[in-house]
Amino acid sequence: MLIFEPHIHMFSRITDDYERLSLAGVRAVLEPAFWLGQNRTSVGTFVDYFETLIGWERFRAQQFGIHHFCTMGLNPREANDDRVNKDVLAVLPRYCEKDSCVGVGEIGLDDQTPKEERFMAEQIELAKRHALPVLIHTPHRDKKKGFERCIAIVKDCKFPMERVLLDHGNEETIKITRNLGCWSGFSIYPNTKMDPARMVAIVLEYGVDKMIVNSAADWGVSDPMMVPRTVVKLEQAGVPRAKIEQLVWKNPIAFFAQSGRLDEKALLQPARSNLRETFDGNSVLRGQDPDKV
């Protein structure tokens, strides 16, 4: 079964992860621009990071046959930081037009401050101007209220709900998002957020329509194999294969294809891979013979 991993921060992961993902059937990944674990002090580091997402990281994924897409945005945590927030907004339009950029994100709320709300709204307007869907990070603390506030901001901006993915949901938030017309995302973690067994229970109760699962794997304790692991759990629970395929392949493609920059047919073939090539003089081989890898 092919898998589209719709939220993973490969910037923080190693080549072994790409190999394992590829072997587990992950044909494409979506990497949202996010917080790097510590605050940045100037817009230049954002520019370099954005260019890694459209350049080196994409190249690295292709070496393992994986198509790499991204969303661009100012994350809520750094929306609070006046050293960078306005300048990042100013450079985002050029990156929103990059061919592998299929959405604006992850934007949203973290501490639920007025500044976070302002920059979230401004980036929803950015998504409107570039005809892109939005990937919304919801708070990990005071989550239910944060979900409701995110939804209110989307509505205030008159942004179409079908182009909204509200991520990091759980058993409580699905009750809020189920009938809104938006997409509901669930990040499956080894210990926190959601786990595969709880996800199975949600699927059994609510089905898979407009549902999306991801690993949100990053630099912390997380597991890039969480989507394949969830697939196994769903199969064991007797969920029909077609439903599972809809959840892990058709749904994320349908959501991000609203950008007009993603074509399922192109994803049926592995990404082009030429191990002899380098990107800016850099390969992933570290001296290995490309013919023997």
Add this chain to the structure above:
Amino acid sequence: MSTPLADLARHLGPSLAAAESLLAEVRADRTRLPVVFPGLPRRLGRDVAGSGRTTLGAGTIDLPAFRRCDLGAAWLLLATAASADECFDLYAHGDIEERAMLLRALHVLPTGPLTTRLFGEVQRTNIVLHLEAALCDGDLFARMVDRHGFDRTAANKLLLKLAFLDLPLHRAFGAEQHANTEFSRMLQDLATEREAAGRSVWRDTWRLIGMAPCPGTAARLVGGLEHGDDGVRLAAAEGLLALRRADLRPFAAERLPREPREGVRAVLQRLVSG
């Protein structure tokens, strides 16, 4: 009257209207250029721009190697009189495809220090798509040698990359005119290194070294007549023809009756006839 802009507009065909709309956007707000540029493939299309070889501006290109978005990029940069700094900014912040578009546009834009600078970028990296975009399917390389600071040493290094990545010489129009003894030495050293590693050698090596021989050239060309690869034998015969050495004719005469390929035989016959 034929101008590069008018010629490009003609080749854009049905994409011209979309290109004009993007041009209006940039003219109204110059800061939109880096926002508009990445979307050119989506808006103008990635289909091939035409067939045959054509002259655009000072350059000659093979149209089948250029897509509408590549020609659209050239058209937009010309129409907006984009500066070298603006063009380099587009390259520096572009993804792989944007960079390829800009490199293909160089074939049509006036040459200058920007061309040399971007040749340097292509030399520094190892992306086949970019080397092809800058060097192949046009005469840009031939037009640049000894101009805008692109000296013979830099030209040798860039052309060697063509050999390194095994791209055929004929795709860089007129590049054979750049044959020189130092480049022949570089090619022969690369060939020896490849042979020692049991790897294939760039076929055009034999063709080029005959035009500018250095120590070892004659032996390599004569040896090439016995190579198992038809393309190498043809290149070696052509190299010997370019070498114009009467004392080597007997080797061609000896090979001629045993040569199975008509095309190679024809060149050997010319060699033997003097």
